[in-house]
Amino acid sequence: MIIGVAKEIKNNENRVGLTPAGAEDLCRAGHTVLIEKNAGIGSGFSDESYAQVGATIIADKKELFDTSEMIIKVKEPLMPEYELFHEGQILFTYLHLAPEPELTKALLEKKVIGIAYETIVGRNNSLPLLSPMSEVAGRMAVQIGAQFLEKPWGGKGILLGGVPGVESGQVVIVGGGIVGTNAAKMAVGMGARVTILDKSTERLAYLDDIFGGRVTTVMSNSYNIAKWVKQADLLVGAVLIPGAKAPKLVSEDMVKTMEAGSVIVDVAIDQGGSVSTIDRITTHSEPTYTKHGVIHYSVANMPGAVARTSTLALTNSTLPYALQIANKGWKQALIDDAGLARGLNVYDGKVTFKAVADDQNLPYTPVTAVLS
Numbered sequence: 056m057i058i059g060v061a062k063e064i065k066n067n068e069n070r071v072g073l074t075p076a077g078a079e080d081l082c083r084a085g086h087t088v089l090i091e092k093n094a095g096i097g098s099g100f101s102d103e104s105y106a107q108v109g110a111t112i113i114a115d116k117k118e119l120f121d122t123s124e125m126i127i128k129v130k131e132p133l134m135p136e137y138e139l140f141h142e143g144q145i146l147f148t149y150l151h152l153a154p155e156p157e158l159t160k161a162l163l164e165k166k167v168i169g170i171a172y173e174t175i176v177g178r179n180n181s182l183p184l185l186s187p188m189s190e191v192a193g194r195m196a197v198q199i200g201a202q203f204l205e206k207p208w209g210g211k212g213i214l215l216g217g218v219p220g221v222e223s224g225q226v227v228i229v230g231g232g233i234v235g236t237n238a239a240k241m242a243v244g245m246g247a248r249v250t251i252l253d254k255s256t257e258r259l260a261y262l263d264d265i266f267g268g269r270v271t272t273v274m275s276n277s278y279n280i281a282k283w284v285k286q287a288d289l290l291v292g293a294v295l296i297p298g299a300k301a302p303k304l305v306s307e308d309m310v311k312t313m314e315a316g317s318v319i320v321d322v323a324i325d326q327g328g329s330v331s332t333i334d335r336i337t338t339h340s341e342p343t344y345t346k347h348g349v350i351h352y353s354v355a356n357m358p359g360a361v362a363r364t365s366t367l368a369l370t371n372s373t374l375p376y377a378l379q380i381a382n383k384g385w386k387q388a389l390i391d392d393a394g395l396a397r398g399l400n401v402y403d404g405k406v407t408f409k410a411v412a413d414d415q416n417l418p419y420t421p422v423t424a425v426l427s
């Protein structure tokens with residue numbers, strides 16, 4: 056198979072979809088690997104390091120897209136990339152289609168085979184290609200929140216860990232999955248007071264066990280969310296309903312009860328955001344805006360800022376799937392792995408992921424109908 060690795064164009068997106076180690080594995084398996092010039096630079100991988108393992112460097116983005124049977128990326132395509140795809144091309148990347156009707160329309164019109172990292176399912180219903188970046192973003196959420204709580208960054212001027220004789224800051228995390236757990240790890244490590252809300256009693260019990268009483272676990276409902284949002288110095292949005300738009304769990308009225316200079320980091324922004332006052336996606340260049348006196352951070356590609364770590368973590372998980380798709384062809388790979396088949400979001404002008412179809416009022420075609 057001819058596999059093209061595109062350079063990311065999103066603001067400060069420094070990750071790349073394939074490392075030289077991955078390129079070597081694909082070349083060894085008999086595939087042709089094309090790397091867009093400088094695609095790996097932001098993650099510390101030179102063009103030469105790819106060329107040395109047998110990949111070909113392509114300077115022209117259009118030529119790369121025209122030639123490749125499968126495009127490997129990190130982030131969802133942006134407007135200038137829409138026209139580059141062709142019918143029957145496999146796109147293996149994060150897609151986050153539910154809140155993106157324009158992108159969905161473009162991929163349907165081009166009849167792209169869109170396999171989304173974030174909806175592929177692994178053992179025990181895990182999300183193996185979302186988890187590594189959720190680990191990164193969850194950990195980042197607290198270090199970013201801590202920074203914006205500092206006075207020079209517009210915050211209320213508190214140290215999350217406090218000091219002897221002065222109480223520590225309150226971190227409230229809505230959603231206790233991978234992002235929530237990793238945010239809690241960092242916040243507990245800093246010495247903050249930490250409360251996690253989730254709607255799964257099983258998850259709350261797990262969190263209570265692993266943190267050994269160092270976090271407060273609370274059932275997520277609007278009464279409890281309102282109570283805890285009011286006390287939050289740092290609020291982290293970390294909910295997910297896989298593939299669907301994030302539920303708006305934190306209302307504008309709740310945000311108004313927060314003290315001025317508090318901070319919201321809505322990690323769930325890539326699925327549309329879980330806080331009603333988050334009305335835009337921000338960028339690493341301009342990561343925050345202030346509303347009702349509260350600093351809002353809503354960057355949809357947080358791991359792009361720590362690209363070296365993130366690229367290695369992401370590709371550790373994506374490469375085995377990329378190899379399956381390349382070795383067997385996309386259809387056989389999906390037939391052989393029902394979890395991988397859950398990644399298929401669009402095919403031949405049809406939406407094949409129910410939550411995306413429902414959120415966008417589009418007809419739904421089950422993956423089974425496509426694979427039979």
Ligand SMILES: NC(=O)C1=CN([C@@H]2O[C@H](COP(=O)(O)OP(=O)(O)OC[C@H]3O[C@@H](n4cnc5c(N)ncnc54)[C@H](O)[C@@H]3O)[C@@H](O)[C@H]2O)C=CC1
Nearest residue numbers: 188189192230231232233234253254275294295355356357
């Ligand atoms: N902004 C960024 O750069 C990044 C964003 N993300 C996003 O972060 C979000 C969270 O991802 P993960 O932690 O991996 O998901 P996850 O599936 O591990 O966890 C989600 C949690 O939300 C809980 N939940 C669902 N509905 C809820 C409700 N009504 N109230 C409270 N909890 C509820 C679930 O029970 C689950 O524990 C996703 O949207 C993901 O795409 C992940 C990585 C990077």
Ligand SMILES: CC(=O)C(=O)O
Nearest residue numbers: 188325355356357358
């Ligand atoms: C998951 C995601 O949106 C990211 O890593 O950018």
